Amino acid sequence: MQLARWQVYRFVLGDQYWDVLSGWDLAKGCGRLSTPVVAFDPSTATARTHSGRLYVLDAEPGYDDDARYVFEARYGAAVPEGFRLLDAADEYWQLIAGQAHTRLPRQGSRALNVVVGKAEEVFGGAxxxxxxxxxxxxxxxxxxxxLLGSKAGRRLLYAELTRIELADSAAPAAGPLPTDIC
Structure with a gap:
């Protein structure tokens, strides 16, 4: 599906969050709301959601009355108790526009900052x-x-960063390989 005048709503609960897309469905000509985003490819502006649907974000983010109506019909006009609702459209737009290097995704969570800091350490900079x-x-x-939005995802990323770090430190010195290795 291709969304125009799109928004990204981020539901935050403690140190976890999930994003849903809202916008004008260009093919059906109506407001649309996604299930939570599970993957996003900024190079193609394509999000895969929990339901398995693919959403292509068309042009810049914007506001659509019909899409907001669908959002409020699903979640109500007020944020559910215990949650914070944030607008994450600018974050997605920065990724799409190729400005990922200007700002790493830091949401203030200590655990998130640890993973981002580990990535900076492993890869030699922001x-x-x-x-x-x-x-x-x-x-x-x-x-x-x-994967940064969940505890399980952060653990997986930290483990992968540690694996990369250990693999780099265990790499053999430059030169010919020993001939007796199987």
Whole structure:
């Protein structure tokens, strides 16, 4: 599905969050609301949701009355108790516009900052870490940045960063390989 005048609503509960897309469905000519986003590819502006649907974000984010109506019909006009509702459209737009290197995804959570800090350490700086966090990685099944919103995702990322760090430190010194290795 292709969404115009799209928004990204982020539901935050403690140190976890999930994003839903809202916008004008260009094919059906109506407001649309997605299930939670599970993966996002900024190079194609395509989000995969929990239901398995693919949403292509068309042009810049915007506001659509019909899409807001669908959002409020699903979630109500007030934020559910215990949640915070944030607008994450600018974050997605920065990724799409290729500005990932200007801002790493830090939401203030200590656990999130630990993972982002580990990525900066492993890759030698914020720019390289941002490129890794925003790139699609088939081994992880998503872009690393999309896994930052859950405790399980952060643990998986920290383990992967540790594996990369250990693999780099165990790499043999430059030169010919020993001939007796099987």
């Amino acid at each position: 720019d390289s870490a941002a490129l890794w966090l925003m790139a699609n990685h088939p081994l992880l099944g998503a872009t690393p940045a999309m």
